[in-house]
Amino acid sequence: MFKSQSTKSAEKFKPENSTDVSDRTKQDGKVKAVALLSGGLDSQLAVRMMKEQGIEVEAVAIKTPFCDFDCGKGCGHKVLEVATDLNINIKTVYLGKEYLTMLKNPKHGYGSGMNPCIDCRMMMYEQAKKHMEKIGASFVITGEVLHQRPMSQNSNALSIIEKGTEMEGKILRPLSAKLLTPTTPETKGLVDRSRLGSIRGRSRRAQLDLATKYGIVDPPNAAGGCLLTDPQFSKRVRDLFKFVISEPSLNDMDLLKIGRHFRINPNSKLVVGRNHAENEMLLSYCEDLDYLIQPVSVPGPVSILRFHTRPDMRKDKKLLHLAITITLRYSDTVHGKLYEVHVMQKKKNWKKLISSQRCDNNEVDIFRI
Numbered sequence: 001m002f003k004s005q006s007t008k009s010a011e012k013f014k015p016e017n018s019t020d021v022s023d024r025t026k027q028d029g030k031v032k033a034v035a036l037l038s039g040g041l042d043s044q045l046a047v048r049m050m051k052e053q054g055i056e057v058e059a060v061a062i063k064t065p066f067c068d069f070d071c072g073k074g075c076g077h078k079v080l081e082v083a084t085d086l087n088i089n090i091k092t093v094y095l096g097k098e099y100l101t102m103l104k105n106p107k108h109g110y111g112s113g114m115n116p117c118i119d120c121r122m123m124m125y126e127q128a129k130k131h132m133e134k135i136g137a138s139f140v141i142t143g144e145v146l147h148q149r150p151m152s153q154n155s156n157a158l159s160i161i162e163k164g165t166e167m168e169g170k171i172l173r174p175l176s177a178k179l180l181t182p183t184t185p186e187t188k189g190l191v192d193r194s195r196l197g198s199i200r201g202r203s204r205r206a207q208l209d210l211a212t213k214y215g216i217v218d219p220p221n222a223a224g225g226c227l228l229t230d231p232q233f234s235k236r237v238r239d240l241f242k243f244v245i246s247e248p249s250l251n252d253m254d255l256l257k258i259g260r261h262f263r264i265n266p267n268s269k270l271v272v273g274r275n276h277a278e279n280e281m282l283l284s285y286c287e288d289l290d291y292l293i294q295p296v297s298v299p300g301p302v303s304i305l306r307f308h309t310r311p312d313m314r315k316d317k318k319l320l321h322l323a324i325t326i327t328l329r330y331s332d333t334v335h336g337k338l339y340e341v342h343v344m345q346k347k348k349n350w351k352k353l354i355s356s357q358r359c360d361n362n363e364v365d366i367f368r369i
């Protein structure tokens with residue numbers, strides 16, 4: 001049996017000045033819990049299991065620069081809908097800059113990609129804990145399923161996350177609770193452990209059965225994980241952390257999500273749009289000191305040439321020329337012919353028409369991230 005925390009330690013956990021959960025029940029007759037809610041199936045099942053036991057639930061939904069609410073890829077837009085269906089209040093929290101600071105140097109390392117799952121979950125738990133204290137709830141529930149995710153849902157990781165957030169005994173995972181050491185709300189009799197689940201692993205069979213039981217029509221597909229688990233995206237993040245000595249901005253991170261990326265040299269990077277939508281986004285992400293490159297005489301992409309640290313490099317004509325030839329490689333061009341492009345820099349209100357040729361395919365590959 002998996003032990004995320006011993007019963008003894010759960011019993012011991014009682015912060016100074018805190019109200020005992022059973023005392024709280026006596027005070028207002030209600031047991032409250034905070035749920036970490038995503039738009040996915042598991043967390044909504046956890047909420048339904050609690051509501052079925054008469055627990056009052058409020059939700060916290062977390063968004064990071066890489067993931068729309070919790071781990072549910074693409075299901076973020078659904079979270080408000082799910083909260084409405086569940087008839088519960090929801091608080092949404094955006095972890096931006098502080099998330100990037102953690103991502104650069106996560107205490108507990110990365111998973112298979114650049115996913116710092118343990119530190120990430122800790123940040124999410126911290127938010128749930130804050131809300132729990134604010135509304136006078138007694139514990140937090142999550143839709144976590146034991147051994148569903150290799151990095152953050154194994155016994156050791158769950159225990160680290162609980163200890164690190166000082167939430168030992170206060171995190172109830174209704175779907176797998178019977179496989180876990182009883183939490184404080186269970187030992188205090190606020191939650192009936194016999195009615196909790198014993199789901200383990202990656203199969204979704206048991207969750208789909210529960211969805212049927214609760215009458216959930218069209219249950220959401222399994223979450224695909226956040227962008228940080230994607231190998232190609234992780235490569236871009238690694239590159240950015242390697243070459244941007246100071247902290248990358250949220251704009252730097254947004255830029256990683258679109259276009260083709262080229263590491264021109266340690267100080268500069270080129271991003272070339274792949275379609276109309278990305279070209280539009282590049283126009284909006286372009287910062288004052290970036291060079292914006294746009295072919296004029298032929299259809300072609302928008303590119304951004306960004307410099308990380310050394311402003312003097314902006315005067316390097318060879319560098320700019322290389323960026324133009326790569327941009328023309330992805331334009332409607334043929335070898336050996338000259339094409340005109342506009343190069344602009346917002347800050348100086350500077351715009352120049354430059355003629356150049358496209359580069360060879362193999363030249364492009366040298367720089368591709």
Ligand code: SF4
Pocket residue numbers: 067070071115116117118120121152225226227228229
């Ligand atoms: S996959 Fe890991 S890093 Fe990404 S949101 Fe989930 S816990 Fe966080």
